[in-house]
Amino acid sequence: MINISVVVPVFAGEEYLEKLADKLEKVRVYWEEGNFPIRLSEAIFVDDCSIDNSPLIIDGLEKKYGWFVALHLSRNSGQHPATIAGILHSSGDWVVSLDEDLQHPPESIEGLLRHAARYEFDVVYAEPNTMVHESRARDATSRTYKRLVEWLTGNPHIRKANSFRLIRGSIARAAASACSHDTYLDVALAWFTQRFGSLPMTLKDQRYIKKGESGYNFRSLISHARRLLVSSHLKVLRGGAFAGVIAVVMSVFGGIGLLLLKLIAPESIQVQGWTSLVLLILFFGGLLLFLVGVALEYLSFLVQKAHGRPVFFTIDRSADAELRGFFDATPQ
Amino acid sequence: MIFLPIRGKKGGGDSCRLTVLFGEGLIGGAIVSALDDLISGQGIHRALTWGRQDLRREEVKSIRQTFDEIQTEQEVEWLDIVWSAGRVGFGSSQDSIEDEWVVYRECLELCSDLICAIGPQKCSFHLISSAGGLFEGQTSVHSNSVPNPLRPYGELKVRQEAGLSILPTGTHRHIYRPSSVYGYSKGGRMGLIPTLIYDSLRYRPSRIVGNLDTCRDYIYCGDIGNFVSSVIENQPLTDNNFLLASGKPTTIQELVRLIENETGHPLYLSFDPVAPNSETNSYRKSGLPPGLKLTALNSGIKRVKYKIFKDFTFFP
Numbered sequence: 245m246i247n248i249s250v251v252v253p254v255f256a257g258e259e260y261l262e263k264l265a266d267k268l269e270k271v272r273v274y275w276e277e278g279n280f281p282i283r284l285s286e287a288i289f290v291d292d293c294s295i296d297n298s299p300l301i302i303d304g305l306e307k308k309y310g311w312f313v314a315l316h317l318s319r320n321s322g323q324h325p326a327t328i329a330g331i332l333h334s335s336g337d338w339v340v341s342l343d344e345d346l347q348h349p350p351e352s353i354e355g356l357l358r359h360a361a362r363y364e365f366d367v368v369y370a371e372p373n374t375m376v377h378e379s380r381a382r383d384a385t386s387r388t389y390k391r392l393v394e395w396l397t398g399n400p401h402i403r404k405a406n407s408f409r410l411i412r413g414s415i416a417r418a419a420a421s422a423c424s425h426d427t428y429l430d431v432a433l434a435w436f437t438q439r440f441g442s443l444p445m446t447l448k449d450q451r452y453i454k455k456g457e458s459g460y461n462f463r464s465l466i467s468h469a470r471r472l473l474v475s476s477h478l479k480v481l482r483g484g485a486f487a488g489v490i491a492v493v494m495s496v497f498g499g500i501g502l503l504l505l506k507l508i509a510p511e512s513i514q515v516q517g518w519t520s521l522v523l524l525i526l527f528f529g530g531l532l533l534f535l536v537g538v539a540l541e542y543l544s545f546l547v548q549k550a551h552g553r554p555v556f557f558t559i560d561r562s563a564d565a566e567l568r569g570f571f572d573a574t575p576q
Numbered sequence: 577m578i579f580l581p582i583r584g585k586k587g588g589g590d591s592c593r594l595t596v597l598f599g600e601g602l603i604g605g606a607i608v609s610a611l612d613d614l615i616s617g618q619g620i621h622r623a624l625t626w627g628r629q630d631l632r633r634e635e636v637k638s639i640r641q642t643f644d645e646i647q648t649e650q651e652v653e654w655l656d657i658v659w660s661a662g663r664v665g666f667g668s669s670q671d672s673i674e675d676e677w678v679v680y681r682e683c684l685e686l687c688s689d690l691i692c693a694i695g696p697q698k699c700s701f702h703l704i705s706s707a708g709g710l711f712e713g714q715t716s717v718h719s720n721s722v723p724n725p726l727r728p729y730g731e732l733k734v735r736q737e738a739g740l741s742i743l744p745t746g747t748h749r750h751i752y753r754p755s756s757v758y759g760y761s762k763g764g765r766m767g768l769i770p771t772l773i774y775d776s777l778r779y780r781p782s783r784i785v786g787n788l789d790t791c792r793d794y795i796y797c798g799d800i801g802n803f804v805s806s807v808i809e810n811q812p813l814t815d816n817n818f819l820l821a822s823g824k825p826t827t828i829q830e831l832v833r834l835i836e837n838e839t840g841h842p843l844y845l846s847f848d849p850v851a852p853n854s855e856t857n858s859y860r861k862s863g864l865p866p867g868l869k870l871t872a873l874n875s876g877i878k879r880v881k882y883k884i885f886k887d888f889t890f891f892p
Contacts, residue, residue: 247715247716285715285716286716286860306862310718310860310862311716313823313860313862332824332826332830333825334825335715335716335791335856335858336715413789414787414789414827415789417789417791417825417827417829417830418788418789418827418829420830421827421829421830421833422829552833557788557789557829558787558788558847560789
């Protein structure tokens with residue numbers, strides 16, 4: 245039997261939690277009655293110091309459904325740390341993280357799992373095929389920022405990142421334990437695997453669409469973006485160091501050319517000193533750029549180490565064959 | 577084993593509660609420490625040999641004699657017997673399991689005699705079993721989960737629990753099923769966590785039997801000591817099965833990170849490619865008994881580190 249753990253960070257979900265619990269229970273019963281080789285073994289609700297009645301509701305859900313777990317964080321830590329806390333309390337072969345507000349349908353977990361089993365992915369993100377917030381500005385900003393970070397870091401998976409994700413349990417827990425207080429979970433996942441996939445589906449943030457409210461305010465979005473950038477190894481650093489080397493090489497060749505010109509045809513130099521000055525600035529500017537690039541690379545290496553980036557990680561994907569066999573025999 | 581006189585509820589000096597503890601190892605030691613405030617006099621130690629049966633017979637006689645002497649001196653108003661002894665571990669062979677079973681049976685017979693002398697209604701037997709052995713490879717284990725041992729060690733635990741039926745009717749039976757217990761006791765067996773801490777402090781390589789993603793549930797020995805002590809203090813009149821776990825699965829990877837952060841030194845790890853004990857094991861928080869106070873893993877690691885520091889004076 246393959247166990248699935250569900251992790252739900254909770255901040256202001258009193259309106260949705262019971263409906264979400266009901267949907268999760270339906271999925272669990274459907275799988276159980278259909279003799280699926282998978283089961284929802286635990287649903288971990290992480291109360292991130294909620295601002296409403298959510299803590300009481302999740303405590304009630306824990307009593308009502310034996311397989312629900314209520315966790316209460318001692319202070320508000322943010323969505324990613326809450327998700328990480330939930331993952332670190334999970335024990336499933338696969339871990340699904342989803343939002344509290346029903347924008348991520350639990351019925352789609354099966355689809356994510358099918359996709360992971362079919363293509364042997366370790367992480368599968370839900371990929372919205374429509375505008376999630378139905379706001380051009382909000383959706384475009386999010387998309388553009390992710391592309392910018394993807395370009396700056398060279399991490400091609402960031403664009404797919406979404407809080408509705410299915411992660412292989414061992415990788416989820418390893419990445420979560422490697423995260424420090426400011427590490428972006430999806431960046432940490434890329435330290436453990438390259439097998440990322442995404443599954444297109446319709447996702448709608450009903451809370452934002454109906455009320456114009458979101459779990460994220462502008463400040464938390466900025467903080468989110470900062471964390472994403474800080475956690476990543478910036479490819480642009482290498483670009484800076486490389487530009488420094490180019491500048492030094494150009495100044496050396498320029499210097500040689502200038503020297504030859506001075507020896508062979510000094511009358512052609514009409515203004516004395518300016519070219520030498522430009523070449524010196526180019527040489528030392530390039531050298532400084534290169535040395536700063538090297539120093540930043542060292543710094544980046546230490547930051548990555550402090551963040552917990554591993555040298556290697558072993559994995560066992562042998563159970564995927566059974567899952568694939570079942571899904572092939574059971575059309576969706 | 578040790579006789580521990582506990583202050584009686586009646587007050588006055590003529591009566592006492594008596595706790596008889598078999599096994600003063602990691603858990604037994606933690607129970608003695610937790611009972612410290614309740615102990616009214618000096619503990620009386622008596623030897624109990626594992627190996628030689630002829631020697632053990634004499635020791636059993638001596639234990640019985642000591643018990644009679646205590647009873648002559650004071651009225652024993654309540655008797656608690658705690659079994660936290662054991663030499664075998666997860667990887668033990670069937671032969672060593674059988675040897676341990678023989679000793680356990682003999683001790684149960686001795687305990688039955690002691691219980692009959694006091695009266696079963698005034699006696700509790702506390703058995704420290706093992707959730708790791710009983711539920712090996714099971715996830716989301718809860719209070720009603722059915723044991724399904726995968727190795728001789730787990731089967732011994734099932735037999736030990738079932739063996740309590742030979743105790744006189746009316747005895748209150750409390751079974752404690754702790755998950756992976758960690759802690760440090762001088763001269764005792766070092767488990768995974770103290771070994772990793774020790775190796776980290778000494779810059780020594782460590783060998784992991786299992787994988788970085790192997791999940792276990794770790795509970796601090798002091799938490800078990802405190803819980804057993806509270807049961808001894810409160811004298812519940814029902815039979816109980818207590819699942820003692822943290823409810824939080826922890827991977828070796830997470831453990832390594834926590835230990836490295838705590839000691840400030842790196843761990844040099846190598847892995848055993850053939851890992852006979854690499855199954856994930858986890859427990860539901862909802863299955864834990866009320867009143868079980870848990871130490872967070874990072875605090876527990878800190879405590880173990882300081883205990884190791886106290887014992888080993890030289891570190892490079």
